[in-house]
Structure formats: C-alpha cells, structure tokens
Amino acid sequence: MIDLLGYGAFFLTTALIFSLVTLGLNLQWGLTGLFNVGLAGFVAIGAYTSALLTTPDDPARLGGLGLPILVGWLGAMVVGGLAAALTGIATLRLKSDYLAITTFGVAVVVQLVALNAQKLTGGPFGIGFIPRPFSGLAETPLLFNLSNLAVVSAVTLVVYLALQHLARSPWGRVLKALREDERAAVSLGKSARFYRVQAFAVGGAIMALAGALQAHFIGFIAPDNYLPILTFQVWVMLIVGGSGSNAGAVAGSVLVWAIWAGSGALTSVLFSPEQQARAAALQIVAIGVMLCVILLVRPTGLFGDRPRRPRLGKHARMAPSEGGSGS
Amino acid sequence: MSLQFVVDGLLAGSMIGLGAIGVTLTYSILRFSNFAHGDFMAWGAYATLVCVGAIGALFGKVAPIAPLSFGWPLIVGLIAGMAFTALLVLLLDKVLFSRLRRQEQAIIVVMGSFGASMALRSLLEFIFTSRPTYFSRAIQIAMPVGLGIRITPDQIALLVLTVVLVVGVHLLTTRTQTGRSMQAMSQNPALARVVGIDVAGVVRVTWIIGAALACVAGVMIGILIQIRPFMGFDMLLPMFAAAILGGIGSIPGAVLGGLIIGLAEAGAVQLIGAEWRAAVSFIILMAVLFVRPIGLFGVRER
Numbered sequence: 001m002i003d004l005l006g007y008g009a010f011f012l013t014t015a016l017i018f019s020l021v022t023l024g025l026n027l028q029w030g031l032t033g034l035f036n037v038g039l040a041g042f043v044a045i046g047a048y049t050s051a052l053l054t055t056p057d058d059p060a061r062l063g064g065l066g067l068p069i070l071v072g073w074l075g076a077m078v079v080g081g082l083a084a085a086l087t088g089i090a091t092l093r094l095k096s097d098y099l100a101i102t103t104f105g106v107a108v109v110v111q112l113v114a115l116n117a118q119k120l121t122g123g124p125f126g127i128g129f130i131p132r133p134f135s136g137l138a139e140t141p142l143l144f145n146l147s148n149l150a151v152v153s154a155v156t157l158v159v160y161l162a163l164q165h166l167a168r169s170p171w172g173r174v175l176k177a178l179r180e181d182e183r184a185a186v187s188l189g190k191s192a193r194f195y196r197v198q199a200f201a202v203g204g205a206i207m208a209l210a211g212a213l214q215a216h217f218i219g220f221i222a223p224d225n226y227l228p229i230l231t232f233q234v235w236v237m238l239i240v241g242g243s244g245s246n247a248g249a250v251a252g253s254v255l256v257w258a259i260w261a262g263s264g265a266l267t268s269v270l271f272s273p274e275q276q277a278r279a280a281a282l283q284i285v286a287i288g289v290m291l292c293v294i295l296l297v298r299p300t301g302l303f304g305d306r307p308r309r310p311r312l313g314k315h316a317r318m319a320p321s322e323g324g325s326g327s
Numbered sequence: 328m329s330l331q332f333v334v335d336g337l338l339a340g341s342m343i344g345l346g347a348i349g350v351t352l353t354y355s356i357l358r359f360s361n362f363a364h365g366d367f368m369a370w371g372a373y374a375t376l377v378c379v380g381a382i383g384a385l386f387g388k389v390a391p392i393a394p395l396s397f398g399w400p401l402i403v404g405l406i407a408g409m410a411f412t413a414l415l416v417l418l419l420d421k422v423l424f425s426r427l428r429r430q431e432q433a434i435i436v437v438m439g440s441f442g443a444s445m446a447l448r449s450l451l452e453f454i455f456t457s458r459p460t461y462f463s464r465a466i467q468i469a470m471p472v473g474l475g476i477r478i479t480p481d482q483i484a485l486l487v488l489t490v491v492l493v494v495g496v497h498l499l500t501t502r503t504q505t506g507r508s509m510q511a512m513s514q515n516p517a518l519a520r521v522v523g524i525d526v527a528g529v530v531r532v533t534w535i536i537g538a539a540l541a542c543v544a545g546v547m548i549g550i551l552i553q554i555r556p557f558m559g560f561d562m563l564l565p566m567f568a569a570a571i572l573g574g575i576g577s578i579p580g581a582v583l584g585g586l587i588i589g590l591a592e593a594g595a596v597q598l599i600g601a602e603w604r605a606a607v608s609f610i611i612l613m614a615v616l617f618v619r620p621i622g623l624f625g626v627r628e629r
Binding site: 035062094096100101102105112115189216228229232239279283284285289291292295296299 | 364427563609
C-alpha cells in the first residue's frame with residue numbers, strides 16, 4: 001500500500017512536469033498558433049542551465065556554482081525564454097513552416113552541444129549530483145516523493161493560474177485575435193510579430209522551468225532525456241487534451257503519461273528482455289498512429305477550444321502577404 | 328587541409344540534394360514541410376535491402392560488376408525499392424495527408440507528417456531492430472586521382488547516377504506538360520484548378536518523384552555508410568536547410584543547396600571535428616533565414 005502510494009506520487013510528479021511542458025506548448029501553439037517541433041531542446045536548455053547553476057563545483061567541467069535551487073529555476077526560465085525569443089525573432093516574420101524547421105534545428109543543436117561540449121555539459125555521461133529539494137527526506141522515499149509532488153503541484157498550479165489569467169487578459173486576447181484573423185488584428189494596430197515573439201518566449205521559459213524541475217527531481221540529467229521522442233510525447237499530450245485549453249493540456253498530459261507508463265510496464269511483463277527494444281518501438285508506432293487518428297477524427301481533442309479558423313490554410317493562399325504584413 | 332573533403336562533400340551533397348528535391352516539391356506543390364521525408368529514405372533503403380536479399384535467396388550469390396562493390400541485384404533492388412517507396416508514400420497520402428489537407432490548415436498537415444515520421448521510423452526499428460546493416464561488407468580500395476584526392480568506384484558510380492537523376496527530373500519539370508502543370512500548381516493552385524489541370528495527377532507525380540529520389544538517396548547512404556532506422560531522420564535538417572537555401576520550389580536550387588551544405592559539412596569535419604557536423608546545416612539555415620529567406624533561386628510568393 002505504502003509502495004503503491006509512493007509510486008502514485010512519483011507517477012503524478014512526472015505527469016505534472018510533463019503537463020508544465022504541455023502548458024508552455026499550449027501557449028505557443030494553442031493560443032498563438034506557433035508550431036514548435038523542437039521543444040525537447042528548450043526543456044534541455046532549462047535542465048542544463050539549472051544544473052550548472054546549482055551543482056557543487058566540479059573540476060572536470062565548467063560551472064557548478066552551487067547556488068540555491070530557486071536561482072537555478074529562475075536562471076533556467078531566463079535562458080530558455082531568451083533562446084525561444086531569439087528563435088522567434090529569426091523566424092516569425094517568415095511563413096510558419098520556417099519556425100517549425102528552425103525549432104527542429106534548435107533541438108538538434110542543443111542535443112549536439114549536450115553530447116559534445118564535455119566541458120560544459122558532461123557529454124554523454126550527463127551531470128549528476130544535482131541538488132534535490134527535501135534531500136534530507138531521502139531515507140523515507142514516501143515522504144520524499146510526496147513533498148516533491150507538493151512542490152511540483154504548486155508550481156504547476158501557479159503556472160496554470162498565470163496562463164489562465166494571461167489568456168483572458170488584453171495580451172491573451174490580442175494573441176487569440178492574431179490567431180483567428182491576423183489582418184483584422186494588425187489593422188487595429190497590433191504588431192503581430194512582437195506579440196508572437198513574446199508568446200513564444202514565455203512558452204519557452206515555461207518549458208525550461210519544467211526541464212529544471214525534472215532535473216532537480218531526479219538529480220541527474222543526460223542528453224538521452226531530451227531526444228525527439230520527448231517532443232513527440234508532449235505534442236500527443238496537447239492534441240489529446242485539446243489545444244487551446246489549459247485544463248485540457250494538464251488532463252491530456254496525465255492521461256497520455258498514464259497510457260505511456262502503463263503500456264511500458266505491460267511490455268516489460270509480456271516480452272522477454274531481448275524483445276523489449278522492439279516492443280518499445282511498437283509502443284511509439286501506436287502513439288504515432290494515435291496522433292494521426294486524433295488529427296483526422298477529432299482535431300479539437302478531448303477538451304478542445306472551439307473550432308479554429310484556418311491561419312495558414314485557405315486564407316494564406318488567398319492572401320499570401322500575411323507573413324510579412326505584421327512586422 | 329587535404330582536398331579530400333571535396334569528394335566527401337560532393338557525395339554528402341548528392342544525398343542531401345536528392346532528398347531536398349522531394350522536400351522542395353512537397354513544400355511548393357502540396358504546401359507543407361514534410362517531416363516524414365527522411366523516413367521515406369530509410370524505408371527505401373530497407374525495401375531495397377530486402378529485395379537484394381530475396382534475389383540472393385533465389386539466384387544464389389551473384390558476383391559484383393567488375394570494380395563496383397555490388398552486382399545487378401542491387402540495381403534491380405533499387406528499382407523495386409523506388410517503386411515500393413512510391414507506393415508506400417501514395418498510400419500514406421491516401422490515408423493521411425490528403426485528408427489532413429482537406430482541413431485547410433497547413434500546419435495540421437505538418438503535425439501529421441511529424442506523427443507519421445515517428446510511426447514509420449519506429450516501425451522500421453520494430454521490424455529490423457536498430458542494429459545497423461550493410462549492402463556489402465567488402466572494402467573498396469580508393470583510387471588516387473591527384474591533388475591528394477582518393478575516390479572509390481562506387482562513389483564515382485553514385486555521383487554519375489545523381490547527375491543523371493537531377494538532369495532527368497529537371498527536364499521532366501521544365502520540358503513536359505506534367506512539369507508545367509506542377510509549376511502552375513505551385514504558383515497558383517486556384518488558377519491551376521480553374522484552367523483544368525488534373526490536380527490529383529500532379530499531386531501523385533509530386534509524391535512519386537519525391538519518394539523515388541528519397542529511395543535513391545537512402546540506398547546511397549546504405550552503400551557508402553550504413554543502413555539504420557534513424558538514417559533518414561538524421562538527414563532531415565540538412566535537407567530542409569538545402570531546400571530553403573536553394574529557394575523553395577527550385578529543383579536546381581535544392582541540389583545546389585545540398586552540395587553547398589555537403590561541402591560545408593565535409594569541410595567542418597576536417598577543421599572542427601566530425602561530432603559537430605550536424606550543426607553546420609543549422610548555422611547555414613539561420614544565416615539564410617536572416618539574410619535572404621527566399622533562398623538562392625527563390626521567388627517571392629505572390
């Protein structure tokens with residue numbers, strides 16, 4: 001019973017960290033219509049920034065400043081937000097596909113730096129000894145897990161409420177207006193690019209915060225944590241929950257993570273160790289097919305926003321000048 | 328710095344360029360960036376591998392053609408692989424992309440291609456495992472051709488094949504009625520429809536060309552490097568960068584972009600080290616987006 005409770009707390013903590021990433025993505029895609037296929041890169045930036053700021057000094061690599069955990073989290077948000085802002089500034093005056101390709105490139109480059117810049121990131125072995133909140137409780141795993149769950153829940157709640165507030169604020173209404181009808185919004189004097197860069201940066205900062213939370217929860221990070229599969233999982237979570245809805249983002253994350261962890265546990269029971277890599281591949285196939293089916297059958301997801309007007313479909317073809325009209 | 332990087336760069340550039348042709352055609356005619364294109368390469372390579380294996384089982388061991396490392400089974404296998412890849416892509420278009428296109432939101436199609444890419448790649452991993460395989464394990468002796476450059480017969484054959492294919496596709500798209508229909512579709516789809524162009528036919532031809540060239544590029548990677556489920560996914564960023572550098576919609580641009588990126592990568596491998604290779608495409612991509620987002624041969628969209 002105690003074990004089950006402990007596992008439940010562990011599961012929920014991971015799911016809530018995922019839901020933070022999904023909330024960030026929902027701000028970028030659901031609210032603003034910006035397509036980020038490199039979100040694993042921003043999560044990794046947050047995790048590594050916070051790790052470098054808070055770990056004790058290590059002669060084998062740079063950094064290890066030994067700062068408090070909260071400073072690490074703030075630093076992660078600042079660096080993640082800056083990286084996202086730069087990406088946005090470079091691409092948001094162009095067609096939306098270029099943003100997708102560039103974010104994809106960001107993830108590739110971050111992965112490359114994580115693997116190869118040994119002096120900074122510890123290379124393939126990653127960074128260990130990341131301070132964990134409540135590490136004094138580590139002897140009683142249940143208490144440790146529960147207190148971590150409380151911290152992560154609190155952060156998720158704060159971000160959720162802040163995003164809900166933002167979505168209803170004038171700022172959020174401008175983003176929605178830009179998403180629904182860019183020309184009308186621009187004609188009212190709103191700079192499309194400026195607002196989009198802001199939304200993209202805030203989303204990136206939230207993703208980086210999630211990465212930092214996870215790094216401190218596990219205490220160890222390595223490049224393998226931030227492969228394209230992470231991007232893919234978060235996208236499925238958002239689409240299942242329904243893009244545009246913050247509650248949907250959280251619910252979709254918990255649901256998809258439950259399916260993912262459950263089917264993972266099932267394959268480890270059903271298949272022999274030699275076959276497990278193959279079974280894991282099949283698991284990804286199933287989730288990929290699920291994403292496509294949801295896009296085909298129910299593009300609004302479980303808790304979706306009302307149906308959206310096309311941003312780059314028919315309208316773009318009729319009025320292709322939209323990409324440049326905002327700046 | 329040895330000039331060997333020129334040969335390495337031209338070969339890498341051929342693979343990138345052949346893939347980028349498909350990316351640029353999909354983008355300009357079907358209007359979305361296809362994240363599954365790299366995985367078409369991997370599927371083409373594996374289909375060819377299976378075909379070569381089947382021929383080997385039927386006819387026994389076939390001696391390779393004089394200086395090359397492969398014999399006629401690979402050539403037959405490549406043609407069959409191209410056909411298979413084209414069929415696979417047409418099927419994928421039927422069940423997924425054509426339906427998503429009907430929703431009139433370009434970015435939904437991009438997302439669908441992202442999901443399809445993940446599923447296709449993992450399916451390969453499921454069938455063939457992630458262990459790398461090879462068409463041939465024979466080692467070829469590279470011939471010196473002066474200036475410190477060495478090249479193997481396989482490499483010469485593949486470079487010639489690339490030139491033939493690129494010229495062929497260029498002629499197809501500029502000198503035939505099909506090609507003119509494709510250009511019309513890319514310039515103004517609404518008008519193309521009005522003047523009675525067979526839109527479905529153009530879409531089919533676009534997919535077939537893209538898939539067949541992706542298969543060739545995949546087999547080239549298989550001959551010169553190795554075959555892995557991730558081989559195509561790793562080519563995605565260089566291909567996108569090449570297509571954008573060349574200018575979306577331009578076939579000569581895609582090939583030139585591919586060659587530039589291939590040469591830059593090979594140069595970077597010599598100067599900085601192989602582990603940073605993948606960053607080269609990103610740097611070039613960012614430079615193009617900042618300086619000249621329409622690319623070398625691109626036209627501003629009307």
